[in-house]
Amino acid sequence: MDKAIEERMNPTVLAAVHQRYGLQQAALQPLAASESFMYSFARGADHYVLRLSHSLRRDEQLIAAELDWLNFLAAGGVRVAGAVASPAGHLIETIPDHQGGHFLATAFVRAEGRAPYDYGWDEPLYWHYGNVLGRLHARSKQYEPPAGLRRPNWDHDSLDLVEHYLPASEAVAIAHYRALHAQRQALPQEPASFGLIHQDAHGGNFLVDAEGQITLFDFDDCLYSWFVNDIAMAIFYRLLGEPDMVGLARQFLPPFMSGYFAANDLDPTWLETIPLFLKVREIELFALMYREHGSLDQIDNDWDARFMMGRQESIYNNRPFVAYDFSQLAPDH
Numbered sequence: 001m002d003k004a005i006e007e008r009m010n011p012t013v014l015a016a017v018h019q020r021y022g023l024q025q026a027a028l029q030p031l032a033a034s035e036s037f038m039y040s041f042a043r044g045a046d047h048y049v050l051r052l053s054h055s056l057r058r059d060e061q062l063i064a065a066e067l068d069w070l071n072f073l074a075a076g077g078v079r080v081a082g083a084v085a086s087p088a089g090h091l092i093e094t095i096p097d098h099q100g101g102h103f104l105a106t107a108f109v110r111a112e113g114r115a116p117y118d119y120g121w122d123e124p125l126y127w128h129y130g131n132v133l134g135r136l137h138a139r140s141k142q143y144e145p146p147a148g149l150r151r152p153n154w155d156h157d158s159l160d161l162v163e164h165y166l167p168a169s170e171a172v173a174i175a176h177y178r179a180l181h182a183q184r185q186a187l188p189q190e191p192a193s194f195g196l197i198h199q200d201a202h203g204g205n206f207l208v209d210a211e212g213q214i215t216l217f218d219f220d221d222c223l224y225s226w227f228v229n230d231i232a233m234a235i236f237y238r239l240l241g242e243p244d245m246v247g248l249a250r251q252f253l254p255p256f257m258s259g260y261f262a263a264n265d266l267d268p269t270w271l272e273t274i275p276l277f278l279k280v281r282e283i284e285l286f287a288l289m290y291r292e293h294g295s296l297d298q299i300d301n302d303w304d305a306r307f308m309m310g311r312q313e314s315i316y317n318n319r320p321f322v323a324y325d326f327s328q329l330a331p332d333h
Contacts, residue, residue: 001035005054008097009037017052017105020093021086035220037103040110047110048084053220055101060092063104065149067091069140069196070219076139079132081111081217111215113207124212126252127259132214133201133234134263137227140195151196154184154225165287172316177283183276187226193270197230199223202237228270231260232277239322241306249324257329268330278321286311 018025021041028039028050037052053063067083074082084107086093093105116125145151152159162177188194198205199221206216238252239245260266289308293299299308314321 001033001037002054002056005056008054008099008101008103009052010097013052013095013097013103016095017050017093017103020088020095020105021050021107041107049081049108049110049217051106051108051220052095053104053106054097055104058104058220060094060104061149062151063092063106065145065151066219066222067106068146068149069143069151069222072143073136073139076142078135078139079213079215080136080219081108081215083108108217111207111217113209113213113215116203116206116208119208119212121252123251123255125208125214126255128208128212128214129206129234130256130259130261131263132206132216132259133198133230134260134266136198136201136216137195137230137266138264140197140227141191143196152223154223154229155181156223159223161284161287161291165291167290170290173283173286173312176315176318177280180276180280180283184280187273189226193228193266194226195224196222197225197227199225199230199233201230201234204237226270226273226277227264227266228273229277231257232274233281235274236278236281236321245322246324249322253324253326253329258331261331268327268332271326271329274326275320279318282311282321283315286315 014028015025017023018027023041027041029041031038031040031049035057036054039050039052041048041050070080071082073080083091085091086105086107091106095103095105097103113119116129119125162174166174166177168174198216198219200218201216205218206214208214234256235249235253239248242248257271285307289296289299289304292301292304296308296312299305313319
């Protein structure tokens with residue numbers, strides 16, 4: 001989380017949030033979070049999650065666009081944790097931070113179930129994982145945002161992590177990223193393959209219920225991009241850190257893509273672009289290491305340290321993230 005945002009959180013802000021949502025003091029229970037403050041709370045038997053974003057990172061219009069799409073997905077039967085209104089009927093409550101900015105509070109239905117790592121990854125779960133992503137994309141094709149509400153495009157300046165955070169000394173990584181950017185710019189942007197996507201649908205952003213059904217949440221990063229970008233992000237985080245990524249890809253990808261194609265019609269030639277999007281994410285995450293730590297010599301987080309093992313060599317030599325032929329996943333293959 002941005003340190004400037006962390007420093008603006010105080011008891012006065014939390015007291016105001018409790019008041020806006022009609023909660024007793026200390027009803028909000030902190031949850032693990034990264035870019036925003038997250039809390040859980042209950043009203044009777046109903047359980048919710050409350051997110052506190054800040055105007056330094058997101059403005060109200062951007063969040064309103066996120067929530068409109070999210071609730072459109074929910075209304076269409078996609079299993080997502082939808083947004084719910086405050087007692088005053090607002091999907092977004094604005095809380096001044098008394099330092100010239102404000103926090104933006106939003107409540108969501110709390111997803112039921114367990115994290116996939118606790119539930120246990122298996123072939124049926126892989127199928128449902130692909131299927132919920134396919135359903136999301138199929139529904140997204142039908143979405144028309146209200147006037148004045150639009151999420152960013154994939155190439156919006158504020159999303160360019162590499163240009164923001166990689167130092168000039170990482171000239172090789174920057175050059176590779178710019179080449180990947182040019183390749184993406186050349187891709188067609190058509191309604192059948194391009195629209196609003198989750199952008200962060202990894203295993204930490206969904207829960208699995210007792211029947212193996214998945215509920216997606218955390219749409220904070222949603223944007224306009226290619227549907228295959230969402231697919232690649234799911235693949236990236238499922239394989240990342242595994243000692244045998246190719247072996248896991250062989251187990252994971254056939255049922256995952258089978259579930260996807262059962263829900264959404266996507267031209268299979270897009271599968272050939274997955275390595276491009278995997279490499280994009282690898283370099284972006286590399287740039288985030290600089291944002292979080294300032295220097296690669298100062299990494300004291302275990303997950304980040306594991307990610308960085310051999311990472312510079314992989315990026316400098318432009319090696320594929322995983323050596324796998326994605327074209328074999330086409331439905332008629």
